[in-house]
Amino acid sequence: MSFIRKPKIVYKGQRTNALGLTRRDYEGGMSTLCAGCGHDSITTALVQAFFELDIEPHKVAKLSGIGCSSKTPAYFLDSAHGINAVHGRMPAVATGANAAARDLYYIGVSGDGDSLSIGLGQFAHAMRRNLQMLYVIENNGVYGLTKGQFSASADIGSKAKKGEVNEQRPIDPVKAALALGGSFVARAFSGDKEQLVPLLKAGIKHNGFAMIDVLSPCVTFNDHEDSTKSYAHTRQFYHPAVHADFIPPAQPIEAGGDEGGVLRVNLHDGSQLLLRKVAPDYDPHSRAGAYSYLDECEKRGEIVTGLLYIEEDRASMHEISQTAKQSLRDLEYDKLNPGAETLKALQSRYR
């Protein structure tokens, strides 16, 4: 952390987006995380993504649980809505908020502890509901806030700072999401914003639950030799399989002459994703293919990243539940509250 705030300097030639806002207008309070924490990089990537998408900050709701990761919504979009929920219960709160106000962009920030241990059930059910939100797991393999115990995502054989070796199998959130029917499954690395920022943008615009597992080294408790979640280890075994370029609706798409290795995905708001594949026969529409590719790479110790699976036409929570087309706040009062008689009639149907 720093003792002085990042000074707000309006310098000549600073870039603005379509709303006339600078990137700095998407920032939040001063980070109190350790210097060099991957989470701060993800925060910056989120700032960049919202800035580039020209989203008004007050049209965003930020949610989080407990942990280092869950502190970070305080560090971006300080004019957005926000709820800091109890440990592991952020998806339930997000579901409630989204049910009532569906016109906001929802972004949940969670950690490997918050999502894969205490909140694993909540995480699974939000995915099952295909709740429309971007769900970022800031994954560092340790409980940083309680001084570095292994988390549920720690790899077998990875050593803690003081030398203990982890022997339990890790829960891989990407594999879990594939198995649970996630409609947007990605992995990224806090140290590669060129990949991360377009992924976040795609996730924000995805019609459904967009899960991005972001490897985010804990510089204090898990950045040593023999850690499998360090900057050095991640870079050494980094294997970007699918790179996603986000193309906003208004922008003409430069058609590459041959589409070899490039796959287009239409998002429901008219924007497009151009998926550039490193592995030529990789199919990001195949759940089974993604799973086996992950398995193969895992055997070689490789860390597969990119947009690994996408299913854009899956019905989201509101579509499945056939809820009102607008936020409850925008409903006329007599529609929102049809009165005691209507309630009585409804109740009588269940008698």
Add this chain to the structure above:
Amino acid sequence: MKPTDTSNPDYFHKVVDCQWACPAHTNVPEYIRLIAQGRYTDAYLLNRESNVFPGILGRVCDRPCEPACRRGRVEDKPVAICRLKRVAADLSDEVRDRLPQRPAGGNGKRIALVGAGCASLTVANDLLPLGYDVVIYEKLAETGGLMRSNIPRFRLPPAILDDEIDAIVDMGAELRLNSPVESMAALLDEGYDAIFVGSGAPQGKNLELPGRYDTDRIHIGIAWLESVAFDHIDSIGEKVLIIGGGNTAMDCCRSSLRLGGKDVRVMARKPRHLLKASDWELEDAEEERVEIMLNHSPEEFIVEDGKLVGMKFAKVEWHDDGSGRLKSTTIDEVVLPCDDVILAIGQENAFPWIERDLGLEFDQWDVPVVDPATFQSTREGVFFGGDSAFGPKNIIWAVEHGHQAAISIHKHCQGESMTERLPQTMNLSSTKMSIHEWSYSNDFDPAARRLMPHVDLKERFENLDIEVELGFTAEQTITEVERCLNCDIQTVFKAGLCIECDACIDICPVDCLTITHNGEEADLRSRLTAPAENLDQELYVSDGLPQTGRVMVKDENLCVHCGLCAERCPTAAWDMQKSELIIPYATDEAACPTKRKAG
């Protein structure tokens, strides 16, 4: 790009824009910090090391530092560097007991200085402590040269001049006032070991137009200012036209207002942005209700019955002639009534007193040929500096010429090679005090530039002696010192320690850091977090980083030296280190007498 070679002192020196732009390379950020700490005397002495006349320059310097100031790129207005220099001078204690004296006995070498202006006085300042016998010849009855004769008293009070000049003379120089040098040959015959000519550019340019010699109410600017300075003139007509658009014109118009001028206009041929006068001098003149009339080219003096009644001007328009040069076309003619005209269209140096058969070459403009590094003329042992060397510049340039000429004179007298001079060097030292603490005020203060308070318009015209600028108040000083960005506290990067966590890039408030693949400079400049479009500012490129082989690139253009990159760095790959430029003077050359004998 190759990794930046920071062992060359020029690299970090250039980052300190003000110091780099200053001809004498005054250590601006350091003296501003000393002022911030209330160490005014130390701030004054630090100034004096390089610029010799902090009290004078704190009022009337041309301030090449201010347009260069990084603050002016980050926002609109640079730090008021010159005003702060005056604060140091105003609040400094007596410094005489901290200045060196000429050692008794001396070193047996005798030097003659022609003219008691800033160039000669700097030479005296540098050579007296080494034991030289210094004789200063001055044609006028007072010291200071053009500083005294051409800068009006309401801008530069005589007491300030006296104080700083006497401090030098009192080191042990022999001052000969009222002693014009009328023959170089005669001076050479006196057997001095070296002669330094610092006689300035004392001749104002004339304007040969019809009617020029039909009246005695047309004055040459710098001669007129000299007459005003020495009280030979104490009045002027009500309607005064000043011809010219430089700083002398500003001094002439403002002096006229104090001598009885009521309707004073400055007539300039060029449009505003091409005027030679400094912006602040134009503003000060306009504050006093002087009208600055642009695009008026003088054509004729109108004299009726021996009396100057007006002047005819062509109103012109300027346009590019296609080759980048501006050409004017006349669109109208106008006659303006006047009682006096003052010509302030430039000045030149003149050497009627130097015989042309002394082995001292003159070029096609009849100016002596002077080596730009050693300041020696083509005759060994005769040196030139200040305006007399390369034409009119300003005080701070003259001071720097003086420093360099003093080194040459010393080496000449000691039989050393004049071209083998000590190099500039640089010290770097960390300012880290603890994890989040630095030994400088690193937070960015968004305050706007403070304005110099002036004497009320109603009072200031009463006489020539009322100094218009009052100097900064304590509150203004406190605010202004915090505007300095401490550009000498350098961001120093050790590539081997970097783990590429991006923390520094994320925290930088002006987006000046990038980790990317290396490339050619033009390509690299386009690929940074914010494109590096200011080509005058360097890119700081690291060695390949250990994990990916990419490079850390810093665009030096907008860095506010807040130290947050170093504060957020988990491995201390970034450090904030104070760079201190070490400039050799004659004393340093004397302190390490080398075997570098000439020939």
